[in-house]
Amino acid sequence: MKRRETGSPTRHHGVDVRLGASGWSGTRVADTLATEVPVALIYNGISHAVMMASPADLADFALGFSLSEGILAHPHECYDLTVHEESLGLAVHLEIATQRLVELKQRRRSLAGRTGCGLCGTESLEQAIQPIARVQAPPLSDSAIQRALTSLADHQPLQAATGASHGAAWCDTSGHIHLVREDVGRHNALDKLIGALSSDSRSEGGFVLVSSRASYEMVHKSASAGIGALVAVSAATTLAVELAQEAGLMLVGFARPGRHVIYHHPTPDDEGATAIVTG
Template sequence: MAVLASELGWPSYRVSPVERWHGDKHANQDDCIAEEAPIALMYNGEPHAVMLATPLDLEDFALGFSLTEAIVASPGEVESIKVYQRAEGIEVRLRIPEARCAGAAEKGRNLAGRTGCGLCGARTLQQAMRRPGPVGQGVQVSAPELIRVLAGLSEHQRLNRITGAVHAAAWAVPGQGIQWVREDIGRHNALDKLIGALARQGVDFGGGFVVVTSRASYEMVQKCASVGIGFLAAISAPTGLAVRLAEDAGVTLVGFARGDKHVVYANPQRLLHSKA
């Protein structure tokens, strides 16, 4: 079961008094403000990375991060995940095989990661630009189904409805709609949380698709491809590097997915349109 920030004493949002202005009129009101906290990820007692993230669904986050950063090859290699509150932040301790722990140490990612950064801490170009192998056949998604998922996503964004400040990553299955959603102040953290949640439930990564409320930057495609997700749709634009990685890895990459409009940037064969 994912650890909730409220159980740790670190809330996912706080209520603070604000002055709200509209032209020359104002009101004193309470506002809900999203929290972020330093999350220290430790493997077999050794520090690996400190990421700023929303203190919510931290077991999902730790497992997803471990998979998408290729620290472990499968969820079964994570023997345990324990979450501890510290005075300065939150510590997540994972137990993995010693051979994997040695590999994690060689990656050299023992630096701080900001919420907006997906490659913080990588010490070499090879580490930062890790290229996963090609994904499998994956699913085919009809354009109407993608539109329905996009239209229904907001009702699953509980924390964003309260704060207006967090991203979401959603998992949808053709014919079944949205199955899982995870939220975080950082787009890549939300995706790691989603991937971790799916892995913990034993979900087939080739059996659905991901929609994110952010741009499709390189590391978002990288994370999807790392676990075999073959379809990623984003409400904002992709980067050139993301498009090139999607082409190489066989990932269907859709950007500017808003309402009934979208742009397919790579591997269009999985998105089905009715042609007039």
């Protein structure tokens, strides 16, 4: 499967910095901005989705999106994947199994979203809330969550350079970060991570840490990839908590130094518990 990449995730741009204690004065400097481009996902020659994304790790993005959206059930159902630069953006061409293409056509779903918007273009309420897979939550300690949180910034070079990207990190149960993907969209960052993990044996028995809120889709995408625990630096939504309970997924939010909120911690009888942990 080909994985040619194209495009830089950052660009330099001249800006005016306005500051001064006794009045505003301007200084012209070069700033580093995060690149955001339209990315078309094309399956067997048929355009299915156009997302705004960072032009890096697009092979991981396309594969992860295909898996988390249920277009593919397994990575091996993608026979070929190439990234092409076009006049208006980037196009990822995927050659997938015939049966999967037939099912994709039957769904009649065409997405054209803003940054990481995965529900734009959904045609009905039934399509919006899809069944969620059951997962096994790993044994996860408070110290592991805090350890991963403390080191996340060190693994986000795009965020450090631009201040305009989200990160999704794969962490082992001790809280050590093994793999990170970044994007201007939080959904995209998670899809990129899922794509990268699909061929990585380290995806067993760990958890995902995201630099965003825990929405319905973040929980759903995690469960679709068999991920049993999701930790977010911001809050969870009500639907995210409900789906985490349904899936048996451990859901943690407001992960900040010295504290985090456990929205759902599966127990043997799968009853949720809510707690606040402080350091």
